[in-house]
Amino acid sequence: MRVRMKGRKIVGGTTEGELLVSAKPLSFLGGIDPENGTVTDAESDIKGESVAGRILAFPRGKGSTVGSYVIYALKKNGVAPKALVVQEAETIVATGAIIAGIPTVDGIDVKKLKTGMKVRVNADRGEVEIIER
Numbered sequence: 001m002r003v004r005m006k007g008r009k010i011v012g013g014t015t016e017g018e019l020l021v022s023a024k025p026l027s028f029l030g031g032i033d034p035e036n037g038t039v040t041d042a043e044s045d046i047k048g049e050s051v052a053g054r055i056l057a058f059p060r061g062k063g064s065t066v067g068s069y070v071i072y073a074l075k076k077n078g079v080a081p082k083a084l085v086v087q088e089a090e091t092i093v094a095t096g097a098i099i100a101g102i103p104t105v106d107g108i109d110v111k112k113l114k115t116g117m118k119v120r121v122n123a124d125r126g127e128v129e130i131i132e133r
Helices: 067-076 091-100
Strands: 003-006 008-011 014-021 055-058 083-086 104-106 118-122 127-132
Touching: 008 091, 014 083, 067 091, 083 091, 083 118, 091 104
Parallel strands: 014 055, 055 083, 083 104
Antiparallel strands: 003 127, 008 104, 014 118, 118 127
């Protein structure tokens, strides 16, 4: 049985792919390398992982407003996540997703998601559907 979670559209679009889930808030400025998409934040539980081509789920962003530009730089460099699934998309994450055009849904309980799950994101409807555990 597939599980569908309902949240709120931040940036529209649809995609599906593999999840990369962080249980901790993410800092994009200094926490993710915009050149290659690797998580570099020493405090992150996903340090060393690449966000490129995956669906990135995390509770919320943290840090500088320049983090919005880092999200845009990830997209410009071809190493952005396919979508963002966030418990609370505060201004930094929402602005970055908007300028980068990355489908984004917030209001999702990321504790129910696990790295490696396959999901379908329909940000137009504010939905995240687990299609493979």
